[in-house]
Amino acid sequence: MNKFPPYYNFWHYMGHYGLKLSAYLVLLFLMVPILIIIPLSFNAEPYFSFTEGMLSFDPAAYSVRWYTNIFDDPKWILSIKNSFIVGIFAALIATVLGTIAAVGLSSPVMPFKRFFMALLLSPMIVPLIIVAAGMFFFYTRFNLVGSYVGLIIAHAALGIPFVIITVTATLSGFDRSLYNAGISMGASPFKSFRDIVIPLIRPGVISGGLFAFVTSFDEVVLVLFLAGPGQRTIPRQMFSGLREQINPTILAVATLLILISVTLLITLEFLRRRSERLRATAQ
Incomplete structure (x- = not known):
């Protein structure tokens, strides 16, 4: 054919x-x-x-000595732990806030929709060095520089736009009459949102959360401005290694990051196809 x-x-x-x-x-x-x-x-x-x-x-x-060096060096162990701690919590915060924002922006009665969308997506548009400098001067007023809380909040702010974009794309094919039907049958707005909306947009929510996690996991500029010695992450440790002591341990870490990225991309593709199947079934 x-x-x-x-x-x-x-x-x-x-x-x-x-x-x-x-x-x-x-x-x-x-x-x-x-x-x-x-x-x-x-x-x-x-x-x-x-x-x-x-x-x-x-x-x-050929040798695997550089891979064993990763787990023998306390600095690399600390950076791996910090990357996962900051990335997971930042992704959770970004997913919750980004999903709520996307649902609000998708409402037909939302006023000034374009203005709020541009405002929420601004961390993707503004140069990261400006965002990092602004956060640094703002965080110093609240003693958040050099703390896990400050770093997690900053990374969550960078991940929220990705969640908004993915969830908004999922909501574009959502039939709002399903939500209204739940309300008309006596369910509360929260219960209708939890039992009707969330299951249908779950692939987009998970995809946004994964994007937020990858964004946090790969971020180095904010870490340079906001993190203390105890909060250095994998990209920060790699940056230091390139300046202080160059050895293929950095390449071994980069290879592991590539494997993690490929795994997440495969997961995102699976979720995308599942979302398309759900949308086709709903139609």
Whole structure:
């Protein structure tokens, strides 16, 4: 079965396949530098380059010593713990607040909708160095600089826009008559929202939470401004390692972060397809 329209001529086909080829080339351009990190992390020598033994596939030239160094170094252990603590709590706060904001913005009776949407999405638009500097001067008034609370709140503020975007996209296909039907049958607004709305938009909520977690997990600028020595995260430790002591342990950590990112992307794709199936069933 021909997937192209019958009016396609030679130039239409050239444009279609040319665009597809360009997309693959751009993807290759973006992925190759990332993929090179993975074999370099198994370098037996303390270098950021391929040795002759690695190029000749000598087993002695490969080692997992840099992966074991991660769990032998107290600084890396602390940074891993902090990244997960800050990331999880920031994602939870961002998911709750972002979902509430998205539901409010999707209401047809919401006044000044565009203004509030632009205001809530501003952390994605304003340069991060400006956001970090503003938060630093604001947090000093409340003694939040150098604390877990301040860092979690700052990371949650960065994650909220991603939750709003994903949940709003999910709500665009939501039939509000289902919510109104629950109200008309005697359920309270909260019960209707919990039992009707949340199950239908759950994939978007989870996707937004994962985006918020990744945003927090990858953030370094805010950590440089707001974190103390006890709150350094993985990106902050990698930044320090590049300045103080360069060794392939950084590459090993980067490889683990790539695996985490790939796992989250697969999860997001699964949730996207599940959301589409639910939307098709509802229709």
